[in-house]
Amino acid sequence: MHRRRTRAARRLAARHRRGQVRRDRAARTRRGRAADGAKACTSHLNGKAVNPCAVPVGDLRPTDEVTTIEGLADTVDEDLHPMQQAWLDHDVVQCGYCQPGQIMAAVALVRRVAAEGREITDDDLDGLRNICRCGTYVRIREAIRAGAEQM
Known part of the structure; x- marks a missing residue:
């Protein structure tokens, strides 16, 4: 007997199929249209959120630590950082363009607020x-x- 899937079941199956696509969208640095505009390229410089497109390379020192969305999970030795997982769990991603910058800014914010107790x-x-x-x-x-x- 052939059963028709409900609309909700079809959507759920599609979400699972798109899971890897969603994960990929939340795991690549984006380049914005204008320097320091949309902040889609937000990364961490010494633990603070910065927009690399607005930081002159000459201002960087050999001791500076730069973390991009691609290396964020490595900071917690997991496949995904907890913030990346939260993005997937809350189905945030639509087009995905801003998500890496949003996640990096969020992580820096949470760390700063936690440091303030x-x-x-x-x-x-x-x-x-x-x-x-x-x-x-x-x-x-x-x-x-x-x-x-x-976190």
């Missing part, structure tokens, strides 16, 4: 200036809070 606030989240063309800001905020709990 406090929890993430709405004011902290409002301070993130990364642009999402798809407007997934509600899910981004949810993912940041969830990722922070796992």
Whole structure:
């Protein structure tokens, strides 16, 4: 007997099939259109969020530590960093263009707030200036809070 899948079951199966695509979208550095514009290229320089397109190479020292989205999981010795996993769990990714920069900015924010000995606030989240063309800001905020709990 042939059963028809419900719409929800078809969507769930499609999400699983797209899982690797979603993971890939959340794991590559993006190059923005203008220096320091969308912040899609956000990376970490000595643990702080920076936009590499706005940092002159001559300003870097041999002792500086640069982490891009590609190396973020290595900082926790896992396949995915907890923030990357939160992005997948909260289905944040749509087009995926801004996600690496969003994740890197979120990780830097969570680390800074934790170092200050406090929890993430709405004011902290409002301070993130990364642009999402798809407007997934509600899910981004949810993912940041969830990722922070796992970091």
